[in-house]
Amino acid sequence: MNTYRLAVIAGDGIGPEVTACAVGALEAAAARHAFKIELTDYDLGSRRYLSTGEVLPDSVQDELAGHDAILLGAVGTPQVAPGILERGLLLRLRFDFDLYVNFRPVKLYPGVPSAIAGLGPDQCDLEVMRENTEGLYSGSGGFLHKDTPHEIANQNSVNTRRGTERIIRYAFDRAMTRDRRLTMCHKTNVLNYAGDLWQRTTDEVAVEYPEVDVDYVHADAACIHLIQSPERFDVMVTDNIFGDILTDLGAAIAGGIGLAASGNLNPTGEFPSLFEPVHGSAPDIVGTGWANPVAAVFTAAMCLDYLGEKEAAFEVEQAAAGVLPELGAMAGPEMGASTSEIGRWIVEAVGIA
Ligand code: NAD
Ligand code: IPM
Ligand code: MN
16 A cells, blocks of 8 residues: 655644644545555744744754655744745746656636636636746846945746746646647847846747647737637646746736645655645635635645545546635635635545535
8 A cells, every 4th residue: 555755834824723634634535545645744834943943953844854745734924024924935946856847737616706707617727837946036136225225125037948948848748738829928028138038948948849839938928818708728838937926916817816726836846845735824804714725625636636546636636626606706705615614524525526
């Protein structure tokens, strides 16, 4: 019997609330299938930082590296200056574990109201492949003349041929498993160095995938098309910052940020991949029971799928999708059930659909 070692970083804010539901769904799936899940909780995030000053000790990172996958709730809180936990924990894991694919589906499930009135599930089923280790996130930059009237802050976008090519290649491979349409999204009209590298690399890789229809949209226009005709997209590949922004927009189109899952993948398997909802710690609703746990549960399904447990992954996804039409809204007090109640419904539904 396969045993999967999962590291769980529930993190801050609503992170622990939604992660409890994800873990419940994983355990329910494991109970029905011939595999085991061994969970190790890691106390990382604001509580640890505020009490010890530690964000991600090297020894903990080494332990995380020994797992089959990592499940993360969310990190970040108003009590800690922006960037300390986000860069020190989440981005450090993305970079050090070379999780170069940020895989973000934008899928409208039946019975879920989109932010776009009248949009149906057949019109919204796309996947964003966000470059996850470079671009504006690289940390390259600095201040000159800090705290003077002549202060300069540089934040450089780093784009390597290798980094660009590998995410584009991954997106083409993914498109081959779907409707064989790929859209590269950038700002080639303005970002004349980075955009040029992305365009040339796309054109060169495209030659190896003659079956894939390749398209290009500027990132600003992509916002229009996502709202007006999301069916235009099948697989979208884009850089780190555009992918961040477009997938929050995508989440709203697909029913809300409380439903959006993501995987930070290292396709070589050299390090464990990390699975987390697209949303953050939502300090504005922590403790209210208004957080939708479905994003976290879809994320757990994605993790099972990645580990090769396809059937169990499908059951978890179906169980979570099945509760959505029962909800009065996808978040907030109108949801009609609390985070933990929804989590229980999902656990009961695993394998029953
Ligand atoms: P956020 O995603 O936490 O919240 C944005 C809005 O969405 C809020 O109104 C929130 O209540 C709502 N929301 C989020 N998740 C929800 C859910 N599951 N159900 C219902 N509503 C939900 O983004 P933010 O407010 O910009 O960031 C808050 C903190 O989280 C910051 O510290 C930020 O850096 C951090 N953050 C962390 C991650 C992560 O760990 N992966 C991702 C994004 C933001
Ligand atoms: C996300 C988040 C992160 C990002 C932050 C918390 C570092 O917004 O996963 O989308 O910008 O990538
Ligand atoms: Mn984001």
